[in-house]
Amino acid sequence: MSSTTNTTGNTGNTLKTATFACAWCGLTVSTFASDGARRNHCPSCLHSRHVADHVEGGPSACHGRMSPIAIAVLRTGDWMVVHRCVRCDELTSSPVCPDDNQLILMRVAVRPLAQPPFPLEAFGSL
Ligand SMILES: [Zn+2]
Ligand SMILES: [Zn+2]
Structure with missing residues (x-):
């Protein structure tokens, strides 16, 4: 009598949730952020993978790991994460997502100030 339970009509996983492993x-990362924006880096450690060729367009065969090396600020005030591929040294930039790890973002942003290549005492006499 319990014929209401539908066990055969389920055609499977039609919801496409693309993910990649950091x-x-x-970390298993969804390629779409909570606000629908496309995400190409890990929200926890900000690392990415070299899967798109940003010079010639299209997919890249490199697949190297891309480390976050700097923060760039757009004229709009938005932050971009600059990535460098550890295999081929290509540089890319991608927008910061709202759920990106803010501690890591700040650490990347202030890294040059923490390690200046010249003595900061010179500024004291200006
Ligand atoms: Zn990660
Ligand atoms: Zn690469």
Whole structure:
């Protein structure tokens, strides 16, 4: 009598949720952020993977790990994460997502100030 239970009509997983495993921390990351924006880096450690060829367009065969090396600020005030591929040294930039790890973002942003290549005492006499 319990014929209401539908066990055969389920055609499977029609909802396409693309994910990738972070090359650095192993986190499973959805390629779409909570606000629908496309995401290409891990929100936890900000590492990415070199899968798109940004010079010639299209997919890249490199697949190297891309480390976050700097923050760039757009004229709109938005932050971009600059990535460098550890295999081929290509540079890319991608927008910061709202759920990106803010501690890591700040650490990347202030890294040059923490390690100046010249003595900061010179500024004291200006
Ligand atoms: Zn990660
Ligand atoms: Zn690469």
